[in-house]
Amino acid sequence: MKRTVILLLLIMMPLIGMAGGQQRTSNKELEILVNQISRTQGVEVVKLGSLGTGLLRRAIKAGMDDVTDPQEKEMLKALMGIKKISVIDYSSCDESLSSKFNRKIEKVLDPNNLLVDVKDDGDSMKIYGFVSEDESTVKDFVLHSSSENSLICLFGTISLNGLMDIR
Numbered sequence: 001m002k003r004t005v006i007l008l009l010l011i012m013m014p015l016i017g018m019a020g021g022q023q024r025t026s027n028k029e030l031e032i033l034v035n036q037i038s039r040t041q042g043v044e045v046v047k048l049g050s051l052g053t054g055l056l057r058r059a060i061k062a063g064m065d066d067v068t069d070p071q072e073k074e075m076l077k078a079l080m081g082i083k084k085i086s087v088i089d090y091s092s093c094d095e096s097l098s099s100k101f102n103r104k105i106e107k108v109l110d111p112n113n114l115l116v117d118v119k120d121d122g123d124s125m126k127i128y129g130f131v132s133e134d135e136s137t138v139k140d141f142v143l144h145s146s147s148e149n150s151l152i153c154l155f156g157t158i159s160l161n162g163l164m165d166i167r
Contacts, residue, residue, distance in 0.1 A: 027140065030153055033108050034086045037101055037151070042092040048085040053156075057082075081137075083156035091149040102146040109142060123147045136160055 038045040048056065060076050067073050090101050112128040115138075125145040129138040137159055143152040 027155055029108055030140070030142065030155075031086075033105065034088060034151070034153065037088055037090060037104075040090070040093065040097065042090070044089040044092070046085075046087040050083055053083055053085060078158050081157040081159065082154050084153075085155070086151075086153040088151040089149065090151075093149070098149045101149070105144055105151055106146070109144060112142070131160075132157075 034045070034047075037043055057080050060079065064073060064076055067076065090098055093101070109126070109128050112130065114126055115129050116125075116127040118125045118127070123145065124147050125143060128142040128144070130140055131138055137157045139157050141152075141154040141158065143154075144150075
């Protein structure tokens with residue numbers, strides 16, 4: 001499922017730039033939602049702030065010398081714009097609580113552009129983001145899987161130019 005999502009995301013990148021008339025949820029709203037959900041018993045949360053992602057960017061930069069595939073290099077360059085990461089897994093919660101979280105997440109994400117909606121063998125994942133006016137970058141990718149009860153927020157800016165060259 002994850003491999004399919006990443007493949008479809010890369011294929012759909014050129015189409016993302018065509019999305020117009022966008023609304024968007026602020027970073028603050030997403031962070032409030034993440035904090036509300038993370039306080040619940042049975043919810044697993046991993047957050048990387050600016051320090052953690054800064055260290056990750058340095059590690060990526062250092063490792064780029066060893067990468068020989070130009071497409072991999074472009075992908076790594078594109079990921080350099082990510083400033084914060086939040087991953088939430090609420091699959092251990094009871095079904096009523098998971099449903100409540102899914103409704104809450106969908107309500108917060110509804111004003112955003114749905115970039116990709118992936119369905120595979122009963123699993124589904126929606127990918128949201130905000131495309132800049134000049135259509136050169138996407139800000140704040142949010143991946144939500146209601147079937148797997150997970151939410152992944154990639155805060156920052158990712159260049160579309162580099163991603164469009166990846167095949």
